[in-house]
């Protein structure tokens with residue numbers, strides 16, 4: 001059977017690299033989204049326009065946020081916008097492609113590192129065309145875990161986020177880290193640099209491409225409760241191995257966030 005998505009996959013890599021080369025606006029105009037700390041810039045909008053103009057489909061869930069059976073691009077033009085605004089050196093272009101609601105391939109271009117991560121279902125995960133694979137560490141006391149505090153500053157949620165981080169740190173683990181971009185964090189899981197990354201509050205466009213890359217690198221992607229990953233739920237745990245995932249799940253203080261598709265979050269049975 002003709003491989004109908006291979007050309008789209010290869011083209012997405014080209015587009016991600018081109019988008020990652022966009023010159024930074026001199027007088028960068030910084031706007032805000034859901035809160036005063038959830039930033040978006042004119043560069044986000046310019047890069048998104050370049051990507052959408054290049055790609056054959058025109059649906060970006062950033063606007064629609066309803067994943068249908070149609071072939072759909074899930075794009076984050078500048079993942080790590082706050083980093084970008086402050087010159088903190090982790091910014092990524094994330095492009096994923098879904099068909100009948102299943103993620104088919106993902107591309108993450110970490111622009112300032114010049115690292116092109118890519119993966120397609122069943123065909124492996126790569127960084128700059130070299131195969132990548134997750135860490136083989138199963139003892140959490142020998143792990144580095146990534147979690148981010150996100151952009152919600154509601155005291156009750158911040159309390160849960162930091163209480164979770166404290167419990168995980170004191171397991172103990174070797175360290176807690178965060179690059180400030182979910183897409184890059186997931187690629188760090190895929191390369192084995194860290195053992196897991198979880199976050200409540202991310203969006204589908206932050207993690208869609210990274211989910212394919214982690215899975216193809218031999219890792220797992222779940223809901224933070226241990227149930228199946230739900231792309232629109234705004235909750236995600238990616239890990240190198242279920243032993244690490246299970247141990248982290250025990251410590252996560254889950255809180256509700258509105259889904260990307262607006263549907264009520266259904267409690268999923270845990271996979272463990």
Ligand SMILES: O=P([O-])([O-])O[C@@H]1[C@@H](O)[C@H](O)[C@@H](O)[C@H](O)[C@@H]1O
Pocket residue numbers: 039076078079080081082148149150151180181182183199202203206
């Ligand atoms: O907004 P953005 O830079 O595209 O995406 C970012 C995510 O990649 C990150 O994981 C999260 O912690 C930040 O709050 C922000 O949402």
Ligand SMILES: [Mg+2]
Pocket residue numbers: 076078079080182205206
């Ligand atoms: Mg993002």
